Amino acid sequence: SSELTQPPSVSVSPRQAATITCSGDKLQDKFVSWYLQRPGQSPLLLIYQDFKRPSGIPERFSASNSGNTATLTISGTQDSDEADYYCQAWDSTTVAFGGGTKLTVL
Amino acid sequence: QMQLQESGPGLVKPSQTLSLTCAVTGGSVGTADYFWTWIRQPPGKGLEWIGYIFYSGRTHYNPSLKNRITMSVDTSQNHFSLNLTSVTAGDTAVYFCARGGFTYGSFVIWGQGSQVTVSS
Numbered sequence: 001s002s003e004l005t006q007p008p009s010v011s012v013s014p015r016q017a018a019t020i021t022c023s024g025d026k027l028q029d030k031f032v033s034w035y036l037q038r039p040g041q042s043p044l045l046l047i048y049q050d051f052k053r054p055s056g057i058p059e060r061f062s063a064s065n066s067g068n069t070a071t072l073t074i075s076g077t078q079d080s081d082e083a084d085y086y087c088q089a090w091d092s093t094t095v096a097f098g099g100g101t102k103l104t105v106l
Numbered sequence: 107q108m109q110l111q112e113s114g115p116g117l118v119k120p121s122q123t124l125s126l127t128c129a130v131t132g133g134s135v136g137t138a139d140y141f142w143t144w145i146r147q148p149p150g151k152g153l154e155w156i157g158y159i160f161y162s163g164r165t166h167y168n169p170s171l172k173n174r175i176t177m178s179v180d181t182s183q184n185h186f187s188l189n190l191t192s193v194t195a196g197d198t199a200v201y202f203c204a205r206g207g208f209t210y211g212s213f214v215i216w217g218q219g220s221q222v223t224v225s226s
Contacts, residue, residue: 031210031211031212033211033212035213037153042216042217042218042219043153043202045212045213045214049210084152088211088212088213089211090210090212091211092208092211094166095155095206095211097152097153097154097155098152100152100153
């Protein structure tokens with residue numbers, strides 16, 4: 001199955017760590033990417049190959065992928081991190097997106 | 107710096123065909139290192155992968171849409187296209203084109219998105 005499950009929403013206080021999960025069958029056998037999307041904008045790649053950051057992405061964005069769950073962690077969350085976050089899996093053939101998680105910085 | 111730009115009609119009538127083109131600038135669509143993808147986002151909802159095409163013309167479509175999709179690539183015009191037939195209101199969405207890297211399947215470059223509304 002290519003279905004990926006994310007929590008619809010996550011809340012975090014400023015400067016605290018936020019964790020967003022992405023669950024899918026045998027996800028560790030696939031490459032997982034993570035995207036941030038602000039209202040009215042195109043998604044922005046945050047993480048590729050499970051844990052790597054493209055140039056320009058702050059170190060406070062980190063990720064892992066093990067078993068059936070991939071995890072995105074935002075350390076020292078800032079107000080500007082309030083956005084929708086999507087995981088995406090690739091198995092060399094098929095693309096699948098998670099349903100998205102709205103991160104609220106309280 | 108490569109850029110992608112979607113173009114097409116913003117309004118399509120039910121049962122008709124939605125046609126979009128993604129123009130590639132700052133680079134060539136004729137490379138084996140990448141695949142060219144369409145992704146859509148219905149209003150207030152998440153991202154849905156539609157399908158992708160290589161410069162060779164090889165395609166792979168989302169099984170839920172594959173009976174209605176045709177993708178093509180034009181290396182002379184440096185663009186790729188999407189046709190979605192028999193549209194309904196459920197096809198109303200922002201349609202994004204994106205460049206995918208074959209090794210890790212991630213999308214670094216995205217178009218700005220094209221709003222398509224299906225309505226009579």
